[in-house]
Amino acid sequence: MQLNDLLNHTSEWLKGTGPNSDIVISSRIRLARNLDKARFPHWADKVQGRQTLETIKEGIARVDYLKRTTFFYLADVDNVDKQFLVERHLMSLDHAQKPENKALVVDDEEIISIMINEEDHIRMQVMQSGFNLFEAWNIINIIDDGLAKELNIAFLPNWGYLTACPTNAGTGMRGSVMLHLPALVMTRSIDRVLAAIAKLSFATRGLYGEGTQAMGNFFQISNQVSLGPSENEIIESINGLIRQIIEQEKQARDNLLTKNGPLLEDRINRSLGILKSARIISSQETIELLSMVRLGCDLGMVKDIDRRAINELFIITQPAHLQKIENIKLSSEERDLKRAELIRNKLNIH
């Protein structure tokens, strides 16, 4: 696989399918693993880092389940491509910063991605469309078992998996669910919901993970505790919380429809109208407007555009995607023009 192949392809997590896909964009399980007796990436020198990288590369190559993945040394990937991978949620922004001795392993369908020498030696993730943490867990469990046979993973019976940061030790697992909560935002209930989530020791992040703000009514919710409960217990606890939030968003949508139906219809249609006509548009405004149009699809108010097309627009309008589509480096101003053109072309085909 070439990186460019991904351009003509919808990532698994953007397919807009799976359980509760009107509210849940995607579910993700991430596991942190480290080689035994090898220094953590931020303590390793160049030679040690290289050694770890090659050991893991060879290990991955021997795992049957990972046969259809592609291995990229980040030192060989240019900046736009790195940003492109971040935009597709295949790797973290941190991983893109200093490429030395770092690598990324991705499968064709973008379900699996493995970062090597990020904060931990191995950070693997599996993404699924919709509300589907257990399915992601089933897949990542197979990969984890495969890697455990090939690599000497740091594990202590009483502590579980060791990690560079103690907050990840134990299961080394983080489960996260990306939610689209426009009605809770519009009814100004979101602060109450987020406060409750924080109190229950779950973390909330924006569209692009740690340190990014909530944009376009997207919220990524994940467990903070990875030491103590089992993997199943962690997933069950996330699922329980997410089910409640889904219920609250559904009620907020019903309330909006009952009490402010025309106002909601107005806002949704104006958003679509602006997307169809703008000549200059920022990434931020695009996400905000697409969020409204997505809500319109979910409520049956927008009929001639499907959820998958909107999901794709979220990603292809991002800076690196735009530049890869145009196959040229673009300034911020040029991107705002090209983004508007791309959106018009996609939405005005009817």
Add this chain to the structure above:
Amino acid sequence: MQLNDLLNHTSEWLKGTGPNSDIVISSRIRLARNLDKARFPHWADKVQGRQTLETIKEGIARVDYLKRTTFFYLADVDNVDKQFLVERHLMSLDHAQKPENKALVVDDEEIISIMINEEDHIRMQVMQSGFNLFEAWNIINIIDDGLAKELNIAFLPNWGYLTACPTNAGTGMRGSVMLHLPALVMTRSIDRVLAAIAKLSFATRGLYGEGTQAMGNFFQISNQVSLGPSENEIIESINGLIRQIIEQEKQARDNLLTKNGPLLEDRINRSLGILKSARIISSQETIELLSMVRLGCDLGMVKDIDRRAINELFIITQPAHLQKIENIKLSSEERDLKRAELIRNKLNIH
């Protein structure tokens, strides 16, 4: 003619034709006249007011040029219809307030309108599309001569025509030109232009005359001096001023196109996109957005909608027009819904 006939009809001043019609909406000449030895309307009692009204009615009926006009006692016109006439610029808001002993005379094409017992006994106006004060003057001059033969008009050789308010005495004439100056507003040059206009003793008003604010970049400019210069001199002075303003607006449009072309195109297309999609829209927002779309037509950026259709939208989206089209009394909220529907229907036919 019935008032409802006007609904299926474009007023002369909205036709979007005539000289400089990309910047000048319409030209209007108004003459104030009073019967000799009859009390001005605000001093007359009921009987005197009635007598004046009937005398003028009979006089008008004898003027050949006014044969195809229709006479309306305002006491017989309901409130929505009165507002409808104000929206069509056929009479003033003042004239609509206290209907007793007041009347309005209008021709089928809405070129001529005569208010009886407004501030003066007779306030006649002639409107023309585009920049065309002399044509309006030619027409109103014929009407004025006709009425002077039939009625005993108050006139003093040294003072000219007498009027209820001394600021109108002399010629009794006000010439006004409605301008659309979006580029001067966008380039923030309008305040400088308006200050110059005021210094030259001309008045600036909004879309609906005295006391109304400038909305949607529309400015009505008229002479303040009616005593001293001749009618021709007054018109020449207005024309000279308007020619300068037209030139400045043209330059401002060129500047915008050269320096901010894509930004301008963005704003114009967004405005059209919102008009085509909104489900709730106020009268104020409608005017602001239509102003941008009109500019788009004038600049050739909006191609599939003509200026006349936009001009018509300015008027049929006004509150009384909406209610007459729907043939039902509507609350403000209901109007905002119906207005959006009407605009969508008119703009989405392509």
